[in-house]
Amino acid sequence: MSWFVLVxxxxxxxxxxxxxxxxxxxxxxxxxxxxxxxxxxxxxxxAYAMRALPVGTAYAVWVGIGAVLTVTYAMATGTESISASKVLFLVLIIGGVIGLKASH
Incomplete structure (x- = not known):
């Protein structure tokens, strides 16, 4: 339940x-x-998720999800340009979030 709330x-x-x-x-x-x-x-x-998850992991996942979705939305609406390097780095953030979940 903590992971669902965190996402x-x-x-x-x-x-x-x-x-x-x-x-x-x-x-x-x-x-x-x-x-x-x-x-x-x-x-x-x-705060709820941090009751069951380590602070560092919870915060990094929270920020990662928020950052990726914010930039993706901005790209989709045309308020931010799309480039191969931006997409690559967003994929790396997603990989980091998945890695943190997998290693917990």
């Missing part, structure tokens, strides 16, 4: 990071509300 929290990290970019310094209401809701849920899920 969901990583997804929510991508949501709040994306919303933060769209909030334009908290001057736009809807993205700001999404940011605050997602960050609270994401942090609560991370």
């Amino acid at each position: 969901l929290s990583g997804v929510l990290e991508a949501v709040w990071a994306t919303a933060l970019g769209k909030a334009q310094g908290f001057t736009r209401l809807t993205p700001s509300l999404i940011f605050f809701t997602a960050i609270l849920a994401s942090m609560a899920g991370l």
Whole structure:
């Protein structure tokens, strides 16, 4: 259950990071509300997962999932350019997350 919550929290990290970019310094209401809701849920899920998982592993997986999804979303929507090197490094992050899960 802790791993499921951790993965969901990583997804929510991508949501709040994306919303933060769209909030334009908290001057736009809807993205700001999404940011605050997602960050609270994401942090609560991370805290829950850390009760059963090592802090370093949980944090690295959480950040890795959030970073990969945030960049992937930005590439998919055209706000960030796509390059072979970016895709390679995202795959390496995914491999690291899988490796951390496999070694736990």
